[in-house]
Amino acid sequence: MTALQDLLSYQRETEALAAIAGRLGWDQETVMPRGAAEQRGEEIGVIEGILHGRRTDPRIGDWLAACEGAEMTAAEAAQLRHIRRSFERTSRVPAKLATELARLTSVAQGHWAEARGRDDFAGFAPVLEKIVALKREEGAALAAGGDVYDALLDDYEPGMTAAELEAIFGEMRPRLVALREAVLGKPEPKGLSGTFEEGAQMAFSTKLALTFGYDLERGRIDKAVHPFSSGSGADVRITTRTNPADPFNCFYSTIHEVGHACYEQGIEADYALTPLGQGVSMGVHESQSRIYENQLGRSRAFTGWMYDQMTEAFGDLGLDGAEGFYAAVNRVQKDFIRTEADEVQYNLHIMLRFDLERAMIAGDLAVADLEEAWNARFKADFGYDVPRASLGCLQDVHWSVGLFGYFPTYSLGNVYAGCLHEALRADVPDLDAALGAGDTAPAIDWLRDKVQRHGGLMTPREVITQACGAAPTAGPLLRYVEAKFGDIYSL
Structure with a gap:
């Protein structure tokens, strides 16, 4: 297989794993028992850790370098653009931080729902403080000296400031x-x-x-x-x-x-x-x-x-x-x-x-x-x-x-x-x-x-x-x- 084929095959497995993680999120919002929230947080954290490892695998950098100058379709070139962007951005975020963010935000969703039901912002504030601190840390890593908020915004609207x-x-x-x-x-x-x-x-x-x-x-x-x-x-x-x-x-x-x-x-x-x-x-x-x-x-x-x-x-x-x-x-x-x-x-x-x-x-x-x-x-x-x-x-x-x-x-x-x-x-x-x-x-x-x-x-x-x-x-x-x-x- 060529480097391009190897990279796209590897990426397909990553996309499939991400889809599984997304299905866990759907389940959490719809039919998951309320008492499962803490365990689900651990499950999602583990999957996010695996995904982070796959997205930062050094082989991706090698494959991307080997693909430079190769003939490819417009769709293949666009895939490489997305893969390169994901590789570069994800590599800036420590695996421990990515895993902790995934775990905390999964659990925090339940805390938010309970606080909302009680109209109790003060009860939710300590959890939100931890999330904001972690997001600042993530944004600073992604920004690499640039604007922290812009770095976070780029996750949802690439190219916008x-x-x-x-x-x-x-x-x-x-x-x-x-x-x-x-x-x-x-x-x-x-x-x-x-x-x-x-x-x-x-x-x-x-x-x-x-x-x-x-x-x-x-x-x-x-x-x-x-x-x-x-x-x-x-x-x-x-x-x-x-x-x-x-x-x-x-x-x-x-x-x-x-x-x-x-x-x-x-x-x-x-x-x-x-x-x-x-x-x-x-x-x-x-x-x-x-x-x-x-x-x-x-x-x-x-x-x-x-x-x-x-x-x-x-x-x-x-x-x-x-x-x-x-x-x-x-x-x-x-x-x-x-x-x-x-x-x-x-x-x-x-x-x-x-x-x-x-x-x-x-x-x-x-x-x-x-x-x-x-x-x-x-x-x-x-x-x-x-x-x-x-x-x-x-x-x-x-x-x-x-x-x-x-x-x-x-x-x-x-x-x-x-x-x-x-x-x-x-x-x-x-x-x-x-x-x-x-x-x-x-x-x-x-x-x-x-x-x-x-x-x-x-x-x-x-x-x-x-x-x-x-x-x-x-x-x-x-x-x-x-x-x-x-x-x-x-x-």
Whole structure:
């Protein structure tokens, strides 16, 4: 075998082992007994140690050197790019640190869930302090003298920097704040009335998943406290959650996670168990979930179809026809929860988290002071007080599992989705006619061709730029939300 064949064969085994580790994480979030948390932490720590050893094996460096100048396909060259990046980054992190981070964040997830249930940030703070200290250590190792936060961000959005994000968010924040104030100054549309049985919600959720192209032969839908998608290739799983008074929580969580899942299912089959066989970045991944959920799923055309389907499934919804339903789906309200936020306010939630986590990593904000800092920032941005920790700094799982640098990719995904939506509309002028009939195929086929099938073949910026014909900017997203909510609220 050649060096290239040896390297790619070795990498395939590493990818398979990583998939097994991911399945353990899915199990932990869905069906694992609560009492197994400590043992699961050890199991995941051991697997992470093995993965770290494989990713830093000196033979990788030798194989990469031997591959220099060799003839190869574009896909093989892209695989080498990912392998080289992983080898160089992982080699900077001591195995002991990687193993301890994996063990601690696995266990911390259970501590976070318990603290959230008790609204007890002080009880969780000591665990979070350990995680932040380890993430600083990891970031410093990865940065090799550069910016520590940028080094952590690079795990989720390769090539992006905090300075670039600051510039994007700086353009977005004043326009979103102004739009929010204008909208909240108008009468609030009526919401749904009645209760919606859990089984019926899950059945309708499955119908929506299928409508948006989710392949249940290669996936499944389960329940979790915090909806998520996991897996790749032939095994891509999603979760959702139910609330008897708010079925939209279930339905749009499902559509959102289906966007993630369809990205993974839409990647070229030949890329499975290779570095190309998964979404290229969390920003691009989020662009798929957000465009499925919002620009498609919350559009006037699609909600017109969805209104008829929900009326058939649940009876009278207490709304004034399809237009009332469209307004209810897109209702802007004062609230605290990021995952339930409307398109106007969602990115303000992300900007808050971005600034706070940067401050924690930099050492400018002590973990013990996080709850107070969160509440003060929320009051400044949203205008009202956070009543308890589960509605504030304990609402998200991300920091408990060490995902520092992850949050800003949510808003970056919204920016990408805005660009993709504008390009999609230009290429598919009769899109609304299809969505109005419950036919998402024209949109999904376009996204699969332009974004999903490529997997990790290109860089994140290249994927979006090629799909849209121009480099991504915040302009399309801002134009979209201002036009949409200006229309709904007669601004």
